[in-house]
Amino acid sequence: MPNKIDELLHKPLIVINLGLKMFAESLEDQGVEVVQVDWTPPAGGDQELIDLLDSLL
Amino acid sequence: MGVNKRLSDAAGVQNTAVLMGSEKNKELLADLGVHAPQIDEAQPNDLIVEVVADSRQVVDAVLGDLDQALKFMTTSAPVSVWRTFEDGLAQKPGANLEVISIPGEYAASEARKALEANLHVFIFSSNVTLDDELELKRRASQKNLLVMGPDCGTSLIGGVGIGFANAVRQGTIGAIGASGTGLQEFTCQIHNAGLGISHAIGTGTNDVSDAIGGLTTLAALDALEDDPGTKIIVFISKPPGKKMLEKLLERLDQCKKPAICCFLGIDHLPDTHKKVKFARTIDEAVQWTIYFEDDGPAVSKPNLRPEELKWIKNERARWSPKQQYLRGIFAGGTFCYQSQQIMQDAGLEVYSNAPLEPRFALEHPDRSRAHTLVDMGDEYYTLGKPHPMIDGALRKQRILTESLEPQVAILFLDFILGYNASADPVGELLDAILEARQTASQRGGALTVVASICGTDGDPQDLDLQTRLLQEAGAIVFPSNARAASFCCKLLE
Numbered sequence: 400m401p402n403k404i405d406e407l408l409h410k411p412l413i414v415i416n417l418g419l420k421m422f423a424e425s426l427e428d429q430g431v432e433v434v435q436v437d438w439t440p441p442a443g444g445d446q447e448l449i450d451l452l453d454s455l456l
Numbered sequence: 457m458g459v460n461k462r463l464s465d466a467a468g469v470q471n472t473a474v475l476m477g478s479e480k481n482k483e484l485l486a487d488l489g490v491h492a493p494q495i496d497e498a499q500p501n502d503l504i505v506e507v508v509a510d511s512r513q514v515v516d517a518v519l520g521d522l523d524q525a526l527k528f529m530t531t532s533a534p535v536s537v538w539r540t541f542e543d544g545l546a547q548k549p550g551a552n553l554e555v556i557s558i559p560g561e562y563a564a565s566e567a568r569k570a571l572e573a574n575l576h577v578f579i580f581s582s583n584v585t586l587d588d589e590l591e592l593k594r595r596a597s598q599k600n601l602l603v604m605g606p607d608c609g610t611s612l613i614g615g616v617g618i619g620f621a622n623a624v625r626q627g628t629i630g631a632i633g634a635s636g637t638g639l640q641e642f643t644c645q646i647h648n649a650g651l652g653i654s655h656a657i658g659t660g661t662n663d664v665s666d667a668i669g670g671l672t673t674l675a676a677l678d679a680l681e682d683d684p685g686t687k688i689i690v691f692i693s694k695p696p697g698k699k700m701l702e703k704l705l706e707r708l709d710q711c712k713k714p715a716i717c718c719f720l721g722i723d724h725l726p727d728t729h730k731k732v733k734f735a736r737t738i739d740e741a742v743q744w745t746i747y748f749e750d751d752g753p754a755v756s757k758p759n760l761r762p763e764e765l766k767w768i769k770n771e772r773a774r775w776s777p778k779q780q781y782l783r784g785i786f787a788g789g790t791f792c793y794q795s796q797q798i799m800q801d802a803g804l805e806v807y808s809n810a811p812l813e814p815r816f817a818l819e820h821p822d823r824s825r826a827h828t829l830v831d832m833g834d835e836y837y838t839l840g841k842p843h844p845m846i847d848g849a850l851r852k853q854r855i856l857t858e859s860l861e862p863q864v865a866i867l868f869l870d871f872i873l874g875y876n877a878s879a880d881p882v883g884e885l886l887d888a889i890l891e892a893r894q895t896a897s898q899r900g901g902a903l904t905v906v907a908s909i910c911g912t913d914g915d916p917q918d919l920d921l922q923t924r925l926l927q928e929a930g931a932i933v934f935p936s937n938a939r940a941a942s943f944c945c946k947l948l949e
Binding site for chain 2: 403404405406409410411412414415416417418419420422423425426428431433435436437438439440
């Protein structure tokens with residue numbers, strides 16, 4: 400089985416950025432492939448509902 | 457955060473906070489004594505705006521302007537069309553890392569999804585529970601994945617800076633850090649010494665607690681030990697838990713590569729761990745690294761250079777008889793911590809809102825006494841406001857407040873450059889520094905300004921320019937926090 404942490408250290412980074420857009424921009428500036436996700440709370444932000452959804456997934 | 461700056465810069469405004477209406481934020485506001493029915497009704501996607509101003513008219517005016525500004529921002533700002541992790545993964549099916557900077561209460565469930573999809577995770581968000589952190593790290597460990605964070609400020613993976621990181625040359629030194637600014641300071645100094653970093657892996661503040669047991673630290677250590685590009689491994693953190701410290705030292709004793717540890721706040725290692733080189737400060741960790749990597753001189757305490765002795769004599773001669781205290785106003789929590797350690801070692805009693813020992817805690821973070829070092833990145837200051845590494849407004853205010861006290865002789869500051877930090881950290885505080893110095897001289901004394909800059913010549917802010925701006929404002933500038941703190945101790949002898 401390939402060592403995934405070893406792969407992280409040696410293969411080009413491909414990043415999903417959830418949240419602050421500046422983090423995606425600084426990665427792009429360094430030549431990293433990145434997709435920006437403008438995240439919003441699931442289930443309207445209801446933590447009990449999120450936990451329930453998590454437990455079902 | 458553009459919104460907060462727009463508000464706090466308006467005339468007549470005393471204090472502002474801008475934060476999302478999540479349950480956690482509402483609880484934090486209630487803890488601070490801020491109550492309003494509108495806050496109770498706010499939903500997680502609502503923006504709560506708090507403004508304390510000289511008059512009701514000022515509040516109405518800035519909020520009116522804010523509505524206009526927000527309308528403009530929502531129509532003009534380029535916004536990603538992707539809303540979920542799954543959207544992102546569909547766009548980049550080969551993704552190997554997720555960077556998470558959403559409110560802490562939602563971060564764990566998003567990180568779980570990434571781990572399930574076999575992605576490594578960098579969690580910048582704080583306020584993730586220890587239970588969630590432990591569960592995420594155990595899951596990652598089973599899948600041979602790395603969870604950097606929660607509360608992880610920085611990492612350098614194969615030369616790429618994630619979060620708050622500096623432009624550092626690639627090389628053969630591997631670093632692991634539970635302290636964000638500590639890792640930045642170490643990697644910058646390695647670069648500035650002409651050496652380079654293979655990888656610098658941030659673990660998040662709590663990883664070295666006994667509760668988490670160093671799951672990320674130990675995984676990172678295994679990876680760097682196996683990495684052919686890494687020759688030396690350096691570990692930097694505030695004090696680990698007691699059991700964790702023993703576990704880490706035992707692991708480092710077995711390390712096939714030279715290992716250096718800097719546990720800020722710890723005096724010495726137990727005699728049983730002779731193999732691990734112990735550094736009391738980040739500067740000592742850098743010296744040990746140079747000793748191993750570049751056949752440098754043995755590690756020793758820094759001596760003052762002749763010009764530094766001259767500066768001390770000149771500065772002291774200009775103080776009025778009343779001036780005797782130091783005030784440190786820090787953006788970097790680790791710098792506040794390390795400075796306290798150095799000053800206590802020099803026999804000084806130093807108060808702080810983030811003290812090394814409870815007996816040196818300030819009664820209120822806003823009220824300095826005697827020698828005081830303030831961590832302005834503390835939650836008390838950053839709730840609803842940008843971190844001082846991004847925006848200097850809060851530090852500016854505090855510098856001016858400290859300058860009003862006739863007993864203050866030294867203003868001690870840190871400046872942090874790099875990706876995602878303020879575009880002009882010195883420029884933001886320059887007016888306040890000059891005004892503070894003028895206030896002291898009008899009283900017949902002089903305010904000594906001592907500063908350190910954490911940065912490299914590759915950083916976007918221009919290290920030379922930032923240094924020169926400080927020097928032209930009369931500040932004494934050091935390339936490391938430890939050296940600046942040692943200099944302050946000598947000034948106060």
